[in-house]
Amino acid sequence: MKLITKINLILLPVVLLFALGFIALTYQGMVSFNQEQLEQQLISDLNHFDQKLGYERRYMLYDSRRIAVNLHGVFALKPTQRNQALQQIAYDLNSQGGLIDTIQLFNLQGELEHSSELTNQFSNIPRVPIESSVIEQANQLSADAVNSSLQSSYFVTLDKQVLFYSIFLVQADTIVSERKFNKLALIVRRQSVMDDFILQMKQKYGQSMVINFEPHQSSIASQAGQIDVTSDSAINITMNTQDFSLTMxxxxxxxxxxxxxxLSQIGFFVFFILIISYGLLVTLLYFNVGKPIHQLLGTIKSTRFGDDVKLAKKKGNSEINVLINTYIEMLNKMNRLAAFDSLTGLSNRRSFHSQFQKQLNRAIRRGSLMALLYIDLDNFKKVNDHYGHSTGDRLLKLFSERLQKSIRPSDVAANLGKGEIARLAGDEFSLLLTDIEGPIAAEKVADRILQMFDSGFQLDGVNHNVQASIGIVMIPDDGNDVQTLLQHADAAMYQAKLKGKNRLQFFNRDIAGGIQRKQYIERVLIKAIHHGHFNLVYMPIFDSQNLKPVGVEVLIRAPSLASKGIGPEEFIPVAETTGLIKDIDAWVLNESLSRITYLTDKYQFDGFFAINISAVELHNREFPQMVKSMLLKHQADPSRIELEITETSFVDNLDNSIRQLNHLKSLGVSLSLDDFGTGYTAFTQLIEFPVDKLKIDRSFIQGLDEGASEKKRMVDIVLALADLYQLKVVAEGVESEEQIEYLKYRGCEMLQGYFLSKPLSWDDFQLLIEQSHSSQTA
Incomplete structure (x- = not known):
């Protein structure tokens, strides 16, 4: 998944959540703000109403007092005169802006005696009830001629009408001097302020507005109201006074x-802003993060080994710039590490191939000559074995320093460029000479290298017996591609080793023919492996006492190669160098185990099968598991399987070879050391090898007939060592009766050779086993 995609996947949910949260907060903030404004507006409306109500109440009280003064004696008049008098009072009052609607007259028992409407606006004002406490107070004041004033004011709600009334104690008769206050006058005013207020609120806030007015049954006092605000499921504004409670x-x-x-408009607006912001953010991230990283990735993908770093270092300490600069530094370090050998500081194989290809292309364009020297140090392994790998490393490092000095400025016949001298492998080096005049210049440099080893190679005061074998190819005469030239130089170096080491060898037609022969063998082996074009022959191994077969050595043959005169001694090394030997060993092992199972079932054969394995398998970690799988597949007894390893197999990496042998030994198979005495194994090292059997090389056995005392002594030593280490011994290459008798006399248990039997086909070997089985049962 690309970085920008990941950023989008991370940012998009965050942005969406932020948008939803922002919309919710914005909307809630607007609601809260407007609710607060609405509450303040409602409180203001309520305060304004309270002010108007107070103003009307004050004028009502004032008018009520004026009427009360004029009412004394009016109710003693006849009804017609009384109505006229009341109409006149109302007229006089209303002409002066009065606010009285009705006058009701009660006796001191609270009974209504008269009701008169002063205006025609309201004709349905009901009777106003008088509280008993007011009647009691009126009776007490009526008895007191001196203090007979009574005035109380109230709010009351009757028939959904809000009324404001005042009560006065008045004199009913016309004789003022007697001051008999024996009537209660109620002066009533319908509260149009309330009606107007409700109408205004409905018009202003709609029909959903609900106003609830609750008068208090107590005398009106002109005190400021207390306002409470609640907003649970609705906004409630309540004004509480001593006279009433009003809730909106x-x-x-x-x-x-x-x-x-x-809400949808807010959401659309917010999303619009966020989309623009998100686009800008992604664009900024792309140009500041994504694009530089894409450039870095493109450079990483396109950069090949040895190429110069195309990225320029960035200024600034941002994370992206630090990443790019760190990569540039890392790539430069990796190029150095990948291009040069860590021990010697020379170019390694890969770097050398790259430089070689460049120089080869240049030489082809210009038509110039070059020479490639392939150098291998002889006997270098002994330095590692006897003095340790640290000493071997110092020797390689010293040799590489001397090798670089082998090209002198005075050598006008050859030039050495950067990266044209390399360490290809452990003790293998290469030297590429460019723009040379001819083979003589290459030979001159090679001779100078060989002179380094004329008196051995001095290191830490020790003169090591190390030499060099050098193969030389001329370019373009010996090839025109890197792989072919290296192969030809390696073949020439190998030929120098065969001719005695510490010498140089130019590549020639004979060597080229050998390479072609090896290539032919390789092609045939590949085809034979694919189609199974191999067969086995069986070399019997006999008991030295009764000369009966006790085992057999399995040998492979390739008919398609045998017809060309190519035997195992030639095609096995080719198979080992090309890696084909693993498939061949697997085929041999599978066939051998199937045959021993067959012989056991048919002839009750209880002998062993000796199977040769390549030295390559000692470094193949998968080989023990393959052997185990084959044993299980064929249900073969591992104690009757003997794996033969040549003594020279231990030349490379002795410790690893011994570990591999121990692993194989743990499977229950036997191990045999073939061609013993011809390799470099010290007799004292024999105890380290987990082998069960030694095979004396035929070269020592042949000397027994020739009277060579040193050969006999060698055979005697091997037999004595075998007895000392409790190992069995097989003498191979037995060719005469005298050899048999001597070996029997010296205690050699088993014999093998053409005198006893040549390698047999499968049918002939079955016949031999059948005859041996018949003689035993006879």
């Missing part, structure tokens, strides 16, 4: 109608 209720949904924008 408005649903919270009304707040939404006050918002300048709806």
């Amino acid at each position: 209720t408005l649903p919270l949904t009304y707040v939404q109608t006050m918002l300048p924008y709806s």
Whole structure:
């Protein structure tokens, strides 16, 4: 997944959540703000109402007092005169802006005696009830001629009408001097302020507005009201006074109608802004993060080994710049590590191939000559074995320093460029000479290298017996591609070793023919492995006492190669160098185990099968598991399987070879050391090898007939060592009766050779086993 895609996947949910949260907070903030504004507006409306109500109440009280003074004696008049008098009072009052609607007259028992409407605006004002406490107070004051004043004011709600009334104690008769206050006059005024207020609120806030007025049954006092605000499911504004309680209720949904924008409009606006912001953010991330990283990745993908780093270092300490600069430094370090050998500081194989190809292309374009020297140090392994790898490393490092000095500035016949001298492998080096005049120049440099070893190679005061074999190819005469030239130089170096080491060898037609022969063998082996074009022959091994077969050595043959005169001694090394030997060993092992199972079932053969394995298998970690799988597949007894390893197999990496042998030994198979005495194994090392049997090389056995005392002594030593280490011994290459008798006399248990039997085909070997089985049962 690309970086920008990952950033989008991370940012997009965050942005969406932020958008939703922002929309919710914005909307809630607008609702809260408008609700607060609405509450303040409602409180203001309520205060304004309270002010108007107070103003009307004051004028009502004032008018009530004026009427009360004029009412004395009016109710003693006849009804017609009384109505006229009351109409005149109302007219006089209303002409002066009065606010009285009705006058009701009660006796001191609270009974209504008269009701008169002073205006025609309201004709349905009901009787106002008088509290008993007011009647009691009026009776007490009526008895007191001196203090007979009574004045009380109230709010009351009757028939859904809010009324304001005042009560006065008045004199009913016309004789003022007697001051008999024996009537109660109620002066009533319908509260149009309330009606107007409700109408205004309905018009202003709609029909959802609910106003509830609750008068208190107590005398009116002109005190300021207390306002309470609650907003649970609705906005409730309540004014509490001593005279009444007024509550205004408005649903919270009304707040939404006050918002300048709806929720969807806010959401659209916020998403629009966020999309623009998100686009800008992604663009900034792309140009500041994504694009530099893409450039870095493109450079990483396109950069090949040895190429110069195309990225320029960035200024600044941002993470991306630090990443790019770190990569550039890392790539430069990796190029250095990948291009040069860590021990010697010379170019390694891969770097050398690259430089070689460049120089080869240049030489082809210019038509110039070059020479490639392939150098291998002889006997270098002995330095590692006897003095340790640290000493071997110092020797290689010293040799590489001397090798670089082998090209002198005075050598005008050859030039050495950067990266044209390399360490290809452990003790293998290469030297590429460019723009040379001819083979003589290459030979001159090679001779100078060989002179380094004329008196051995001095290191730490020790003269090591190390030499060099050098193969030389001329370019373009010996090839025109890197792989072919290296192969030809290696073949020439190998030929120098065969001719005695510490010498140089130019590549020639004979060597080229050998390479072609090896290539032919390789092609045939590949085809033979694919089609199974191999067969086995069986070399019997006999008991030295009764000369009966006790085992057999399995030998492989390739008919398609045998017809060309190519035997195992030639095609096995080719198979080992090309890696084909693993498939061949697997085929031999599978066939051998199937045959021993067959012989056991048919002839009750209890002898062993000796199977040769290549030295390559000592470094093949998968080989023991393959052997185990084959044993299980064929249900073969591992104690009757003997794996033969030549003594020279231990030349490379003795410790690893011994570990591999121990692993194989743990499977229950036997191990045999073939061609013993011809390799470099010290007799004292024999105890380290987990082998069960030694095979004396035929070269020592042949000397027994020739009277060579040193050969006999060698055979005697091997037999004595075998007895000392409790190992069995097989003498191979037995060719005469005298050899048999001597070996029997010296205690050699088993014999093998053409005198006893040549390698047999499968049918002939079965016949031999059958005859041996018949003689035993006879």
